[in-house]
Amino acid sequence: MRNIVIAALLAASNLPTVAHADAALSVGELKAICTNSNNSSEKICNSYMIGFLGGSSWALFFTKDLPSDRYCLPSRVTIRRIVTTFLDYAEKFPSKLDEPAHIELYVALKADFPCK
Numbered sequence: 001m002r003n004i005v006i007a008a009l010l011a012a013s014n015l016p017t018v019a020h021a022d023a024a025l026s027v028g029e030l031k032a033i034c035t036n037s038n039n040s041s042e043k044i045c046n047s048y049m050i051g052f053l054g055g056s057s058w059a060l061f062f063t064k065d066l067p068s069d070r071y072c073l074p075s076r077v078t079i080r081r082i083v084t085t086f087l088d089y090a091e092k093f094p095s096k097l098d099e100p101a102h103i104e105l106y107v108a109l110k111a112d113f114p115c116k
Contacts, residue, residue, distance in 0.1 A: 024100040024101065024102060025048070025100070025102075026097060026098050026099060026100065026101060027090050027097050027098070027099050027101050027104045028097035028098060030086070030090075030101040030105075031087060031097070033045050033048070034083055034086065034087060045083060046083070048101075049079050049082045049083055049086070049105075052102060053073075053082065056106065070110070071109040071112075071113040071114065071115065072113055073109075073113050074113070077113075082109070085108050085109060085112045086101075086104075086105050086108055088112075089104065089105075089107070089108035089111070089112075
């Protein structure tokens with residue numbers, strides 16, 4: 001049901017869409033969503049980031065013995081800050097626009113929030 005709602009919001013807002021449910025959003029597609037001033041786009045962008053953080057926190061839990069492959073968020077980091085980190089990364093590395101957003105978001109978070 002949630003996928004249907006997100007697909008409807010994307011279709012209604014003239015944003016790039018994913019052709020198949022099993023295809024990952026690219027950096028360029030997520031950047032377009034996150035930079036659109038439409039309220040629905042902001043919600044989709046924020047939801048993507050929240051979902052990513054939730055999923056990766058489980059992955060990080062199971063790889064806690066690999067500190068070089070981690071990022072460490074400050075306790076009061078905001079979703080807006082996560083979005084800004086992603087957008088800054090996308091601007092800095094335009095060659096990555098066709099890469100999967102979830103992979104490059106992880107790279108951006110590791111660069112901006114290294115574990116100490």
